[in-house]
Amino acid sequence: MNTEEKADSPLKQTLRSVIFGTETPAGKRFDIALMICIVLSVTLIFIDTIGTIHAQYGDYIRIGEWTFTVIFTVEYILRLYCSLNRLHYARSFFGVVDLVSILPSYLGLIFPGANLALAIRVLRLFRVFRVLKLLRYLSDGNILLKAMILSSRKVFLFFFSVSLIIMVLSVIMYVVEGPVNGFTSIPKSMYWTIVTITTVGYGDITPQTTLGQGIAALTMLIGYSIIAIPTGILTAEISNEMVRTRDLRKCNNCGKKGHDNDAEYCNHCGSELEKL
Amino acid sequence: MNTEEKADSPLKQTLRSVIFGTETPAGKRFDIALMICIVLSVTLIFIDTIGTIHAQYGDYIRIGEWTFTVIFTVEYILRLYCSLNRLHYARSFFGVVDLVSILPSYLGLIFPGANLALAIRVLRLFRVFRVLKLLRYLSDGNILLKAMILSSRKVFLFFFSVSLIIMVLSVIMYVVEGPVNGFTSIPKSMYWTIVTITTVGYGDITPQTTLGQGIAALTMLIGYSIIAIPTGILTAEISNEMVRTRDLRKCNNCGKKGHDNDAEYCNHCGSELEKL
Amino acid sequence: MNTEEKADSPLKQTLRSVIFGTETPAGKRFDIALMICIVLSVTLIFIDTIGTIHAQYGDYIRIGEWTFTVIFTVEYILRLYCSLNRLHYARSFFGVVDLVSILPSYLGLIFPGANLALAIRVLRLFRVFRVLKLLRYLSDGNILLKAMILSSRKVFLFFFSVSLIIMVLSVIMYVVEGPVNGFTSIPKSMYWTIVTITTVGYGDITPQTTLGQGIAALTMLIGYSIIAIPTGILTAEISNEMVRTRDLRKCNNCGKKGHDNDAEYCNHCGSELEKL
Amino acid sequence: MNTEEKADSPLKQTLRSVIFGTETPAGKRFDIALMICIVLSVTLIFIDTIGTIHAQYGDYIRIGEWTFTVIFTVEYILRLYCSLNRLHYARSFFGVVDLVSILPSYLGLIFPGANLALAIRVLRLFRVFRVLKLLRYLSDGNILLKAMILSSRKVFLFFFSVSLIIMVLSVIMYVVEGPVNGFTSIPKSMYWTIVTITTVGYGDITPQTTLGQGIAALTMLIGYSIIAIPTGILTAEISNEMVRTRDLRKCNNCGKKGHDNDAEYCNHCGSELEKL
DSSP states (O other), rough: OOOTTTTTHHHHHHHHHHOOOOOHHHHHHHHHHHHHHHHHHHHHHHHHTTEEEEEEHHHHHHHHHHHHHHHHHHHHHHHHEEEEEEEHHHSSSSHHHHHHHHHHHHHHHHHGGGHHHHHHHHHHHHGGGGGGGGGGSOOOHHHHHHHHHHHHHHHHHHHHHHHHHHHHHHHHHHHHTTTTTTTSSSSHHHHHHHHHHHTOOOOOOOOOOOOHHHHHHHHHHHHHHHHHHHHHHHHHHHHHHHHHHHHHHTTTTTTTTTOOTTOOOOOTTOHHHOOO | OOSSSTTHHHHHHHHHHHEEEEEEEHHHHHHHHHHHHHHHHHHHHHHHTSSHHHHHHHHHHHHHHHHHHHHHHHHHHHHHHHHHHHHHHHHSSSHHHHHHHHHHHHHHHOOOOGGHHHHHHHHHHHGGGGGGGGGSOOOOSOOOHHHHTHHHHHHHHHHHHHHHHHHHHHHHHHHHHHHHGGSSSHHHHHHHHHHHHHTTOOOSSOOOOOHHHHHHHHHHHHHHHTHHHHHHHHHHHHHHHHHHHHHHHHHHHTBOOOOTTTOOOOOOTBBBBOOO | OOSSSSOOOOHHHHHHHHTOOSSSHHHHHHHHHHHHHHHHHHHHHHHHHHHHHHHHHHHHHHHHHHHHHHHHHHHHHHHHHHHHSSHHHHHHHHHHHHHHHHHHHHHHHOOOOOGGHHHHHHHHHGGGGGGGGGGGGGGGGOOOHHHHHHHHHHHHHHHHHHHHHHHHHHHHHHHHHGGGTTSHHHHHHHHHHHHTTTTOOOOOSSOSSSOOOOOHHHHHHHHHHHTTHHHHHHHHHHHHHHHHHHHHBBBTTOOOOOOOTTOOOTTTTOOOOOOO | OOOTTTTHHHHHHHHHHHTTTTSSHHHHHHHHHHHHHHHHHHHHHHHSSSHHHHHHHHHHHHHOOOOOOHHHHHHHHHHHHHSSSSHHHHHHHHHHHHHHHHHHHHHHOOOOOGGGGHHHHHHHHHGGGGGGGGEEEGGSSSHHHHHHHHHHHHHHHHHHHHHHHHHHHHHHHHHTTTGGGGGOSSSHHHHHHHHHHHTTOSSSSSSSHHHHHHHHHHHHHHHHHHTTHHHHHHHHHHHHHHHHHHHHBOOOOOBOOOOOOTOOOOTTTBBBBOOO
């Protein structure tokens, strides 16, 4: 974004630094204001689905809703206007999210047909994906993500093994308990097994026979022990990753390595460290 | 507290060392007696809400309750009297807690109106915050707290991501299951999603459609895997923090570093180590 | 498999490398095709147990089912034909799994008696063990397995202690709550204790007396704390195992040790590392 | 036990090495036989509480029960006879457990009064404490126990903080939901809070108001995050303890330290290592 900015008008440059940038004070204020708008807008959509609130404050919510739609529309137009490569922005993940955030409101205006009620209602809920606009503010180069990517092969192996266990247990429980006790089909039995092995335990389907309860107890103990595995994998990776990123930081002045991730000054010579 | 004690009367000084201090035998006995009073007093308030116990032992409980109120009142007055800076104490966190612990009892005396019953009843429960007086005895410089503060940015990032997942899943479940199956509004659907993703699983709202049960199973597996993340973060930080505090301890005699947190003597030259 | 291949016909050798091998492109394609068949076949068996789907698509499912049975039969015959030691394959774990995967379909053909319905139905579900064919694709030399084996003695000790706790709590709850509140026998009480201590919490049996609820609360807190133990054990072992495997990798060129598990080049001299 | 054995008869010495010792083949066989008796005996007591089994097999169970009582009585008498210090054994933890394991059966014989039914029934269940005889076979010098003791102060701090959170949340929920929705008293509200914060979630008491459900969701998220803390503490301690015990092992031949806990030979010179 910093390479081809010469040809642009100063207004465009300023707008860009405010809207896309996060380093100027104005850019920061813009980001915070946008975040608040997103959170408020989504809150409005959520509480509007409560019958009593819709009946009583429906009109105010509609006004608020349109205010936010206008704000996000202006934001979208400005982003389009001041981006260096408009097509690139419009096709990017956030470009699509920004468009999808405002479209449903306008579509609801165009097709107000009562017979399309449900489809429109569902479509309007797509506005909820406005929250994805917040993803912009998630720093993506963090240790967490790296640890998760590094451990993904192990975690996949883990989920593969768990799937096998779930399938075998589901079939056994389907045979032992049968449709009479709520295990009406193997997919339903799998639902029960997942509810049990993850220790959620709704209690909407529970084993009734003594043998079934015994197998259920075994299932719980399996779930209880394998819950340890992803934790173990991830912890080991995060520890590793912390040591690795620590070794990456090197003082430019004295050359000492191995500073803490949150250190701002070299603990050997006191000169400022580069941000990670 | 040790700097400006000259001008005080000996009584005040003794009182202060007993009430505020924890190092003299008298001070320790005072602290233990106070702890027991707090726990007993809160227990009284708790069991008084049980109908049968209130009916049978209400009078005894009222007597016990007033005994504790008097004790805490005397304690508050003594603290005020012997503190070096009275205003400072009165406005400090523990000063306010000490006051709030006794006020409701007196207010209940002043406004005994039957028509204010609920408000007074709720207010009287404020006495429960007496337990916060116990916070005084929580050492605040511990590894646990440090690890939590150090990992707070990562934990915040984690909860931010979890919130996004919860919101998206809530909307999907609201659309799939709908008000007929108990998902009467998006906030209710969020309540269900949190109940499920944290593996609590009350079972007061459960998916009824096959598609809904499939998404629920997915939600549980997500909850099951992301439960590993905060554990991993915190464990890595605690490990780090343990190594760090170990490196902080240095023998004054031979200069050796890296003693265990619970070591009392230098494992190199045998001279006593300073307490951490 | 590479020692006595001279006497074999070229066809047999090619077949063997495709069916048993995983390194040639054809072998990889075969494995992927087989995996898809297994997953599809098991999915068919699962959804066939849903009443409405069986009623509507039963005929199509039967056709699909027989297609897969024929495919797996051909696979079994080919494996038998091209294996170096037929008896050895037939008696191996995967040889038995491959046979059990196809037998139930043929047995269902031979004994179509309606009076054997349940036995046959259960037998037919044995086809589900086809998923075990997938085990072939689980690399068995991984860190996870090693960590689990290394920590198995500690985990056994843990489960032994947990069993003692469960037994003692079961007897106490059986005495406190009794058959009136659903704790009809000690085995049932054990079922309740396991449901509670693993934090599953169906809610099909819940304590009704105040004392019982108090003991239940204690049981939950015990479960909540001991959930940490297997996690701790496994995490420590995985960390250890990671360090150990890292130390095992040595650059053939410069001799440097301690490369990351996923490193492909020596971080000292840049020459390629052997795969782990 | 090895110091004053001269005065004993050879029979006594042999008996002692078999009954108390675990190193001779006969001693090992005795321990295994005893373990099997304990497990079978407790299983009998457990399944005898199932109504249908008691009705059908009650007589056989009574015979089996008396057989085990006689076996344990003989064991107790032999232990008393061959122990070096009889009073010391009789008063030791295992001496009392061994006595309590057999007494209830005899007491049930002496007081067969039907009007004492419940007391006797409860007393008879004391036989279940026979499982505690198994504790003998738990090696007590293990890493797990050390890690738990080392982290006990931190775990106590943790449970203290959790108790404060539970108390405050209980009072809030009692006020918000009230007796109408099942929160009939603060102790009951505490029961609900513990059920929720430990992610057990029976669903026997659930919040009905929107505000209550919001606070419940918060409670779950708190439970979800603090579940990480004991895991983190224990994992860090176990890791530490593993490193420490590793450093304790030293080869007698070449002096190299830092062997794995399960290593049997020095990885430097190949000579056998002493058992940990």
